[in-house]
Amino acid sequence: MTTVDDVTHPARTGPATRVAAPRPRWRRHAGSVVKYAVLALGAALMILPFADMFVGALRGPADVYANPPRYLPSDPQWGVYARVFRELPMTTWFANSVIVTCIITACQVATSTMAGYALAKYRFAGASPLFRLVVGAQMFPFFLFIIPIFFILRFAPLMGGNDIAGQGGAGLLGTYAALCLPFVVTWYGVFLMRQFFLGIPDDLLEAARLDGASEYRIFRSIMLPLVKPAIATLTLFSFVYHWNEFIWTMTVTRAAPDLQTLPVGIYLLSGAFQTLDQKSLQQAALAVSILPVIVVFLMLQRLFVASNFASGVK
Amino acid sequence: MRSRDFDPGGGGAAPWVFVSPLIAFALIFFVVPLGFSVYLSFTRWNPLGTPSWVGLKQFEYLLTRDDAFWRSVGNTFVFAFGFVALGVPLSLGLAFVFSRSRGKAVWRSIYYLPQLTNIVAIAYLWQFVLDDRYGIINRALGLTGLRGPDWLTDPVMAMVSVVLVMIWYDAGKNMLVFSAALEAVDSEIYDAATLDGAGAWRTLRSVTLPMIRPAFIFVTITSFITGMGFFALILAMTGGGPRGATEVTALYTYTMAFEDLRMGRASAGALILFVIIGVLSLLQFRALRERERRT
Incomplete structure (x- = not known):
C-alpha cells in the first residue's frame, strides 16, 4: 500500500480530514484496523447462518430435548448425512437437479454463443430488432410469465396425450421439458456473448472466408475457441442460477415428485420436518x-473476475 | 446498427440459422405468453373450464374492492424500498473497504456465498437463526438477559426480517459491482484532486461518487426491480404471514393463480404490478439522470 493510496482514497478518512498531507502513521494504522474490522464483521454475518446449519445438522435428540436445549451438539451425529439419503428421496432430487441444470446450462451456452455471434458479426436485417429485443426483454420480470x-x-399440441388443439392430455407438464424449455435461451447470455464477440477482430473472419471455410466451420473452429473465457463465465452463471431455481420448478412439479429438484423437494417436504429432532435432518x-x-x-472461481460484473453497467 | 445493410462479405443464411433458436424462443416464451397474459387479464378463468370474457372487471375488482391487493402493494413497496434504501448504501460502503483490502479472493468468496445458495436454503437457514426460542440470535440475547424480538411471528418484525435477509442475500453481488466501478476510476484523477488540495470528503463527493454514478444508477434500479418482483424468499420464509404482513403482490398473484385457480384475476394483478414497476423504474432513472446533469 503506497502513501499516495492512503492519502487519496477517501473512504478511509473521515470528513474531518481535509489536509492533503500524509497522515501520521497511527492514523493510517487505525484506518486499516477499522477497514478489516468492518470486512470481518460482515464476513462473520455472511457465514453465521451456514455455520448454524452445520452445527444444527449434527445435533442429536439428546441435545434438542435437553432442558434447556443445547446449542452445541454433545455427541455430533455424523450419520445424519447418510440418513438424509436413506430417509428422504434425496437421490431422486439430486439426480433431477444435476440433469435439469446440465441440460439448461448446455442449451443456454449453445443458444447464447450462436445468437451472440450472429448479432455481433453479421449485418443482417434481423440484427438490430433482435438486439433491441434481447436488451428489452431483460426488463420483464419473471413473475409475469409464470401463468402463461x-x-x-x-x-x-400433440404433446403428452394432447390432440392437435392441445386438449385431452397433460401436455408437457410432468416432463423434463417443462423444467428446461422455458430456460433454453437467456437474454443476458446472448447479450454477454455478443459483447465478447464484438471484441474479436473482423479480420479473422475475413481471412477464414478467403480460405474457403464455411460460415459454420468458422464459428465452430475459429470463433468458439476464442471466447472460451466468456463461455466459462456463462456456464458458471447458468449453473448456479438453475441449480438454485425454485419458483418455476416448484410450480410445474408440485404434483410430480419424480421430477422435483433439491430446493423444491426440501421446500415441499417442509411439513415433514416439524419435530425438533427432524430439524437436524432438514439442516443436513x-x-x-x-x-x-x-x-x-471454487473450481471456476479464477474465471470469476470482478470485471464480469461491470459488463452490464455501461 | 444499420438494419437494412447486408454484409457483402457473405454470411447468407448463416446468421439466420444462428439466431433461429433465439427467434423461436422469443415467440413461444416471450411474445405469446405476454399476449396470452394480457388476454387472460380480461377473462375469468378457472383452468378446468374455458376462459370467459369479462372486460375490465378483474382490474376494477383488484383496484377498487380488493383490500388484500392494496395491502400487498403496500408490502411490496416497504420490502423494495427497505431493500434499496438500506441495501444499496451498505453495498457501496462495503465496496469502499473491500476495494482497498488485501486477500480479495477470500473476501469475495465469503460475501458471494449467499448468492450461490438456493433461496429455500436461505429462507430456512434464517428461520433457524431467527427462531424465537431456539435461534442463535435470541439465545445470545438471552444470555445477556434480554428478551429477543419475535423475528418471524410478529407482523412488523417479520417484514423487518425478510428485508434484512434480502439485503444479506444481495449485498455481496452489489458490493462486487460497486468495487468494479471504483477500481475502474483512474487513479490519476485522485492524484489531480489531491494536488488541487481537495480533502477526502470533497474528493468523495466531487470525484468518486460522480465517477461511479452509472454503477450507482444500475444497482439502484436493478435492486428496485428485483425487490418489487421477488417473492421466492418470502414464500419460503414466512409464506406471506403472519396474517398477510409480508404478503407482497407477486406472491399474492401467485397464490391466487396456483392455489385459488383464479387465472384471469391473477394475470390482471401481475400486469398491474408490472406497470407499477415500469413507471417507477422510469421515474427513478429520470431522477437519477437529472441529478447527474446538474452536478
Missing part, C-alpha cells in the same frame, strides 16, 4: 443442496 408459460406447456438436507454449487464455484 404454464398453460402454453399444458396445452402444447439443506447442506447437501448447497455444497455442489460451492464446489463448482
